[in-house]
Each structure stands twice: as C-alpha cells, then as structure tokens.
C-alpha cells in the first residue's frame with residue numbers, strides 16, 4: 001500500500017516537470033546585431049518592424065513583400081538573437097522569412113558555447129514564406145539567425161522554437177528531497 005502511494009507521489013512530481021512541447025521562444029527578448037537593419041537597398045516602401053515582432057507569435061501573409069512589417073537587412077554580417085527565458089529542450093524550428101534566401105540558425109548550450117544547428121530555406125513563392133525543420137533535439141538557452149545565402153536582401157517576420165523547458169538542477173534537488181520525505185514517511189508509517 002505504502003509502496004503504491006510512493007509510486008503515485010513520484011509520478012505526480014515528475015509529470016509536473018515534463019510538460020507538453022510549446023513555443024519556448026514566444027515573447028523572448030530579441031537583439032539585432034549589425035548596421036544594416038532597415039536598409040532596403042533601394043526597394044520600395046520599407047518599414048522596419050520592432051525587433052520584438054520576431055517572437056510575438058504573429059506571422060504575416062505568405063507573399064508579403066520582404067521589407068514590409070518585418071525585421072529586414074542587407075548583407076550577410078547582421079544577426080538576430082533570441083534569448084530564451086531558460087534552458088529548453090528543442091526539437092523543431094519554424095521560421096517565416098524572405099523566400100529566396102538561406103537562414104542559418106545557431107544555438108547556445110547551457111555552458112554558454114554556441115553551436116551551428118541548421119539552415120532553413122523557405123524557398124517557394126515570392127515574398128515572405130514559411131520554413132521549418134525537425135531534429136533530434138538540443139538543449140538551448142538562446143538562438144541566433146543570420147543569412148548564409150541568398151540575394152543580399154533578407155528579412156525575418158517570425159521565429160518559433162518548439163520544445164519543453166529543462167528544470168534547473170535546484171528543481172531536481174528539490175524533487176529528490178521531496179521523494180526522500182515521502183519515502184521516509186511511508187517507512188515510518190509502516191514501522192509504526
């Protein structure tokens with residue numbers, strides 16, 4: 001009886017941590033690095049959107065002109081960084097970006113080291129298009145996007161990282177301590 005109670009308590013503790021996968025980049029802080037943001041290179045009617053629109057959860061209509069309501073730039077030097085609220089195990093990325101380019105995505109691990117992760121090429125119609133990629137999964141604390149190929153004119157409207165938050169070591173320690181207390185009480189009840 002006590003053992004069954006213990007198993008139920010353990011299951012409840014662990015299931016509270018293993019939540020369903022969501023967009024862990026949603027609402028994360030976005031930083032633009034580089035000098036050419038807002039540069040349309042002579043293309044008409046550019047209106048640079050706020051950096052925060054990259055992780056606001058809103059996508060534009062496919063085919064929207066690349067420099068309209070997006071974060072856009074020229075050249076391959078600039079990058080966009082999304083700082084996650086905490087470490088997350090991520091297995092899928094979505095990117096809405098200019099259709100005729102290749103966007104490289106890197107991630108920062110829990111130790112602070114950056115790794116190249118994947119390239120997303122939303123190559124279909126004219127204007128903005130949606131691309132996505134699945135992979136085995138990485139534990140990331142931040143992501144960066146930069147242009148790695150294309151026509152020199154780039155834009156991003158939305159970035160999503162689907163995954164689950166990874167508990168801090170302190171959370172695990174608390175969980176184990178909680179299990180210890182439950183086990184101790186179960187044993188005491190048995191002895192008493």
Ligand SMILES: [Ca+2]
Pocket residue numbers: 053054055056057058059157158159
């Ligand atoms: Ca957006």
Ligand SMILES: [Ca+2]
Pocket residue numbers: 066098099100101150151152153154155
């Ligand atoms: Ca382009």
